[in-house]
Amino acid sequence: MVQPKPGCVWFVGAGPGDPDLITVKGRGLIERAGAILFAGSLVSEAATRWAPADCVIVDSKDMTLEDMSAWLITQAARCETVVRLQTGDPGLYGALIELVQPLDAAGVPVQVVPGVSSAMASAAAAVESLTLPEVTQTVILTRMEGRTPMPEGESLQELAAHHSTLCIFLSITLLGKVTAALSAAGWSRDAPVVVVHKASWPGEEKIVRGTVATIQALCREAKLVSQSMIIASPTLGARHWTTLAKSKLYDASFTHRFRQASVPASQLTLDTP
């Protein structure tokens, strides 16, 4: 007897919270899913809003990894499109590989649809750019060491020594350790830090701005204990700077693949020192 072809398990990034921030592709998969396994309350709304009426929808919050892979394998034998819906992007702190391996072993095809990470949504909420010319051109996505140990060379103090942008996940309850690591790496007490809680969640987003010295007390006052992104960056607040090095890409003297320079560099009056 010919075995039925197994369905595909799609790991779909649901985005940071606002259901409108899922990708068009992710939404299309939910609309034709026979089964959806979603991760916690963050993404339940997207799942229930667009799933077909007969779709089996399950919250994974009380499941172990083994429970989840067994469930996904069973559903893939039953329906063509199975969705594992995760917050933000599935490739960041999402146990993606731990779930893919048992599916590979069972011969179930897997695909991944990226999502808008909370790091990007938090920067957007605060109208901040994570990179700026001549300030920093590097973004580090990381976390404070908690129950998950950090690999060698990746302590926050070592990473902060680069003085580039740090987007720190999963660490709001360890904010004191975060600021201690920044100080130990040479960040000044006045260096700006922004914490965004529930970035993009309609009506629930909170933005707390402070410095290495003040951010912990400000977040305690605002009662932020979960679902928060900590961004420490020399770019923060640039919206209000009066001097700013402009990106070469839009510079009139800069020729690139799509545009010839319209003004020779020598004729330009630069409005930044």
Ligand code: SAH
């Ligand atoms: N894959 C997710 C991250 C999951 S880890 C992503 O790409 O965003 C969970 C951590 O992500 C939380 O502890 C918090 O630091 C951050 N996070 C998730 N959603 C968030 C949101 N809407 N606003 C701020 N931080 C968020």
